[in-house]
Amino acid sequence: MTAPVLLEDQERPVSIWTLRIRILAQDRMAIFGGLILLLMALLCNCVEAFEYWFGISGLETDLLARFEPPSLSHWLGTDEAGRDELMRLLRGGRVSLSIGLIAALGSAFLGIFIGACAGYFRGKVDEFLMRFTDLVMSMPSLPLLIILAALDLTKLGFSTDFVRSGDAGYWRIVFIFILLGWTGVARLMRASTLALHSSDFVLAARAQGASTFRILSVHIIPNAISPVIVATTLACGRIILVESALSFLGVGIQPPSTSWGSMLNNAQELLVSDPPLAIYPGLFILMTVVAINFFGDGLQKAFNPRDMGR
Amino acid sequence: MTTAEKIIDMQEVTIQFKAAQASSRHASFVQAVSQVSLSVFKGETLALVGESGSGKTTLVRSILELVPLTQGTIYFRGQALQAMSSAQRHDMRRRVQFVFQDPYGSLNPRLSVRDIIQEPLLVHRLGNQSARLERVDLMMKQVGLSPQAASRYPHQFSGGQRQRIAIARALASGPELIIADEPLSALDVSIQSQILNLLSELKSATGMSYLLVSHDLNAVHHLADRIAVMYLGRIVELASKTMLFNAPRHPYSAALIQSMPKLGTVKRMPGRALPGEIPSPINPPSGCAFHPRCERATEICKQITPTMQLLDAQNSVACHHPLEVTCSAF
Amino acid sequence: MLGFLKSRILGLIIVLFIISFVIFALIGLMPGDPIDLLMSANPNMQPEDVAKLRAIYGVDEPLLSRYWSWLTHAVQGDFGFSRIQHRPVLDVVFPALGNTIILTGTAFVISTVIAITLGTLAAIYRGGWIDRVVSLIAFLGISVPGFWLGLVFIYLFAVKFGVLPPGGMPRSDQPYPAFAYLILPCLTLVLIEIGGLTRYARSAMIEVLSQDHIRTARAKGLSQYRIIFHHALRNAMIPITTIIALGFGHLLSGATLIETMFGWRGMGRLIYESIMGNDYNLALVCLLFTTAMVLLGSLLADVSYSLLDPRIRMDGEKR
Numbered sequence A: 001m002t003a004p005v006l007l008e009d010q011e012r013p014v015s016i017w018t019l020r021i022r023i024l025a026q027d028r029m030a031i032f033g034g035l036i037l038l039l040m041a042l043l044c045n046c047v048e049a050f051e052y053w054f055g056i057s058g059l060e061t062d063l064l065a066r067f068e069p070p071s072l073s074h075w076l077g078t079d080e081a082g083r084d085e086l087m088r089l090l091r092g093g094r095v096s097l098s099i100g101l102i103a104a105l106g107s108a109f110l111g112i113f114i115g116a117c118a119g120y121f122r123g124k125v126d127e128f129l130m131r132f133t134d135l136v137m138s139m140p141s142l143p144l145l146i147i148l149a150a151l152d153l154t155k156l157g158f159s160t161d162f163v164r165s166g167d168a169g170y171w172r173i174v175f176i177f178i179l180l181g182w183t184g185v186a187r188l189m190r191a192s193t194l195a196l197h198s199s200d201f202v203l204a205a206r207a208q209g210a211s212t213f214r215i216l217s218v219h220i221i222p223n224a225i226s227p228v229i230v231a232t233t234l235a236c237g238r239i240i241l242v243e244s245a246l247s248f249l250g251v252g253i254q255p256p257s258t259s260w261g262s263m264l265n266n267a268q269e270l271l272v273s274d275p276p277l278a279i280y281p282g283l284f285i286l287m288t289v290v291a292i293n294f295f296g297d298g299l300q301k302a303f304n305p306r307d308m309g310r
Numbered sequence B: 001m002t003t004a005e006k007i008i009d010m011q012e013v014t015i016q017f018k019a020a021q022a023s024s025r026h027a028s029f030v031q032a033v034s035q036v037s038l039s040v041f042k043g044e045t046l047a048l049v050g051e052s053g054s055g056k057t058t059l060v061r062s063i064l065e066l067v068p069l070t071q072g073t074i075y076f077r078g079q080a081l082q083a084m085s086s087a088q089r090h091d092m093r094r095r096v097q098f099v100f101q102d103p104y105g106s107l108n109p110r111l112s113v114r115d116i117i118q119e120p121l122l123v124h125r126l127g128n129q130s131a132r133l134e135r136v137d138l139m140m141k142q143v144g145l146s147p148q149a150a151s152r153y154p155h156q157f158s159g160g161q162r163q164r165i166a167i168a169r170a171l172a173s174g175p176e177l178i179i180a181d182e183p184l185s186a187l188d189v190s191i192q193s194q195i196l197n198l199l200s201e202l203k204s205a206t207g208m209s210y211l212l213v214s215h216d217l218n219a220v221h222h223l224a225d226r227i228a229v230m231y232l233g234r235i236v237e238l239a240s241k242t243m244l245f246n247a248p249r250h251p252y253s254a255a256l257i258q259s260m261p262k263l264g265t266v267k268r269m270p271g272r273a274l275p276g277e278i279p280s281p282i283n284p285p286s287g288c289a290f291h292p293r294c295e296r297a298t299e300i301c302k303q304i305t306p307t308m309q310l311l312d313a314q315n316s317v318a319c320h321h322p323l324e325v326t327c328s329a330f
Numbered sequence C: 001m002l003g004f005l006k007s008r009i010l011g012l013i014i015v016l017f018i019i020s021f022v023i024f025a026l027i028g029l030m031p032g033d034p035i036d037l038l039m040s041a042n043p044n045m046q047p048e049d050v051a052k053l054r055a056i057y058g059v060d061e062p063l064l065s066r067y068w069s070w071l072t073h074a075v076q077g078d079f080g081f082s083r084i085q086h087r088p089v090l091d092v093v094f095p096a097l098g099n100t101i102i103l104t105g106t107a108f109v110i111s112t113v114i115a116i117t118l119g120t121l122a123a124i125y126r127g128g129w130i131d132r133v134v135s136l137i138a139f140l141g142i143s144v145p146g147f148w149l150g151l152v153f154i155y156l157f158a159v160k161f162g163v164l165p166p167g168g169m170p171r172s173d174q175p176y177p178a179f180a181y182l183i184l185p186c187l188t189l190v191l192i193e194i195g196g197l198t199r200y201a202r203s204a205m206i207e208v209l210s211q212d213h214i215r216t217a218r219a220k221g222l223s224q225y226r227i228i229f230h231h232a233l234r235n236a237m238i239p240i241t242t243i244i245a246l247g248f249g250h251l252l253s254g255a256t257l258i259e260t261m262f263g264w265r266g267m268g269r270l271i272y273e274s275i276m277g278n279d280y281n282l283a284l285v286c287l288l289f290t291t292a293m294v295l296l297g298s299l300l301a302d303v304s305y306s307l308l309d310p311r312i313r314m315d316g317e318k319r
Helices: A016-025 A030-047 A047-053 A083-123 A123-139 A143-148 A161-162 A165-181 A183-195 A200-208 A213-250 A266-274 A275-302 B055-065 B086-095 B113-122 B131-142 B147-151 B159-171 B189-206 B217-223 B241-246 B249-260 B299-303 C004-029 C034-041 C048-057 C062-077 C090-122 C129-143 C147-162 C178-211 C211-217 C224-253 C256-262 C267-275 C281-308
Strands: B008-018 B031-039 B045-049 B070-077 B096-099 B177-181 B211-214 B226-231 B233-241
Touching: A016 A030, A016 A275, A030 A083, A047 A083, A083 A123, A083 A213, A123 A183, A123 C281, A143 A165, A143 A213, A143 B113, A143 B249, A143 C004, A143 C062, A143 C256, A143 C267, A161 A165, A161 B299, A165 A183, A183 A213, A183 B217, A200 A213, A200 B096, A200 B113, A213 A275, A213 C034, A213 C147, A213 C256, A266 A275, A266 C147, A275 C129, A275 C147, B008 B055, B008 B113, B008 C034, B031 B045, B031 B055, B031 B070, B031 B211, B031 B233, B045 B055, B045 B217, B055 B070, B055 B177, B055 B211, B086 B096, B096 B159, B113 B131, B113 B147, B113 B159, B131 B147, B131 B159, B147 B226, B159 B177, B177 B299, B189 B211, B189 B217, B211 B217, B226 B241, B226 B249, B233 B241, B233 B249, B241 B249, C004 C062, C004 C281, C090 C129, C090 C178, C090 C224, C090 C267, C090 C281, C129 C178, C147 C178, C147 C256, C178 C224, C178 C256, C224 C281, C256 C267, C267 C281
Parallel strands: B045 B211, B045 B226, B096 B177, B177 B211
Antiparallel strands: B008 B031, B008 B070, B226 B233
């Protein structure tokens, strides 16, 4: 028996994910962006706590205190209905951020599934799925989103009460973004799957008799997921931008719920009465999307396959 | 030998692919493997040699159904693959394991070495978790790796070490046959001999059968009991090791032996280096595929494809004008 | 080449059919009664016609027959009447098209020129301060909510300083010159588009500049000017032409959001108003038109790509 080949004992197991996170950690802009996002998420989630501690409200209207300038009790002043502007912004942020996150994740799951099937099974399945993807991609997205957001759901059989509820409005928005948003991820996934299909370790798994499910979940998807992660992160930002546009146009999030976009719904009138109120929501959107893009760009650089393996 | 069990028996195996081409006017086929009949006996090491393009990889991959057969039958322990139930097929995949050429591509970069080696155990549901982990440790020791390295990832190892991992993976399920497709070609020359020694030790320690695909005749000389020489999808000679290296009958085999770097024990055959290149499998030459490069070729070689002629119990050759055996060869 | 074109155009037509059906079905689900809408769309209708219509179509007439009647009229060139404007749809669409071309055309030219210039500069002086400034601007461009930027501009220029109109089309009863109405929407559009375009141009130029033959040219001592304009740009023409061809397609799809908020009567605003106003006929035509333009744009991009890259000639001729 040959003498065992010993490795340096101080070398610890370092997975590819660990290596990438190390690279990411050195990207200052990405870390900065990530921290901003965490901070934003934290603040938005603690709205009720803030309101309780400071005795202010982003929900209760007070028509005697409209358009107040910034003060100690209202850091950003009050809005056209007397509500605390900052609290309203945080509430809106909760909605906008969560929509961005959930819709991006939902699109990713759908896209991964469709893309992996297309790339793994190839042939007719691939052709059909890709034609379908192309079809969805060639539809005009903003008009279609407007239509889908403004549809009268009662015509589809839903009850009027359900349709009017805030929850329905929220989930409808998430749903339509997923409905139209999976195509990018599907293409990425398909490309990776096709490339991996002929790699030796996938062949080894097939030679072993591994089930299709195992091959996809253990071998293919983990190795194909990096571009999907980057794309999904950036998609968060895009969804936030589009949702705010829809709400601005009046078809997105409806009162009494708020999102940053819906706070800008009557912005053009606000420009005359109280300009800062029209500026703040957009500023918050800008900050958030910039942070997301910084982070996403950092991920892109960290996940560059150039650095890995060989 | 005739009463020994045949692990793998290939009968008249033909494998064709449709070639990828720009115009779809005439579909051209790649004739990768033509009417190959070959057996691997229990306990032996059969080597499959030939240049790249000879179809050796395609042939061995078809054993595990990674490549579909166009014609012919493959039997595993007497049972035809096509007739197997899915449970039997699954069982066969446990007993026949594959080692790939590229140590960098054949290991999933996302899995730890432990997970890579225990994959066959998981797929075939062998043992519970602690039994599997024990087996992984054992396999790693057997191939010369420290079990402490089990948590590490492939990119933390060198090429030779990765190939050891691949071999450990192949041994994990206790197979009867290991098919090794050019296991040394991607390694540095200095490492090749280490892995070669490992394979040799494993062979004597476990009594497994090997089907070794290689273009490296040194390695073949070290490991093989019998050797099949392939040219453009056909077997041209099947001989025992002693026979092939001392008295090759087919001109192509002779040329291959002749072009080897000097070996200690093998006599060099007289003759010139082989002219030309292996032709494309899309448009193989008529008759004997070797005739354009063969100095012994005659009219019959251009017309009729030679079939395998049995010379004695172990040796056969497919040639219209096989080389003569001189007594001084032995 | 011809066979390729034929199959692409066929595919385009099929896509348009499918999209027209999908949109037709979806608009039918918008709030409102279809027969009411048909009725108010045609100014010549009499009550007897309404009764006849109801008999023919029926209030719950299945989707397919309604679609079929639209389709049969459409292929003959009759796209119906606009409910909002009480005019034939095509009479409404073409002027709007003209307005959109003025707006997006100007924005497109300006943003493409600036993007290519900035992208090239950033690529040449990669890592330097120019690069960082350009990258930052581009970054902000892709992160900013477009309509909000428009709001900011309206506030600054129209409300605060009063130098530009807050929106609308050129009118004679206001002191502003005609082109003043174009400035704000155009500016907003440019800033929105420029982010993505600049990043793309920058990475395309970086890739071109790092190619071996450029390094050879440098080694030969050619001036920077020659290198950029004679060697690099030629190779960069492919991605640049791609940008242009795709952008051309988006030209006519209009800037729905910007037009709507600035009250610019172009295709984009028409799309929004027709959807919200349940104007079936108009919405369908607008959407089909813009989709066709986008698809044609990408077809143009592919064709120009094959023309520019001698390696992928479709007709097999040698350059």
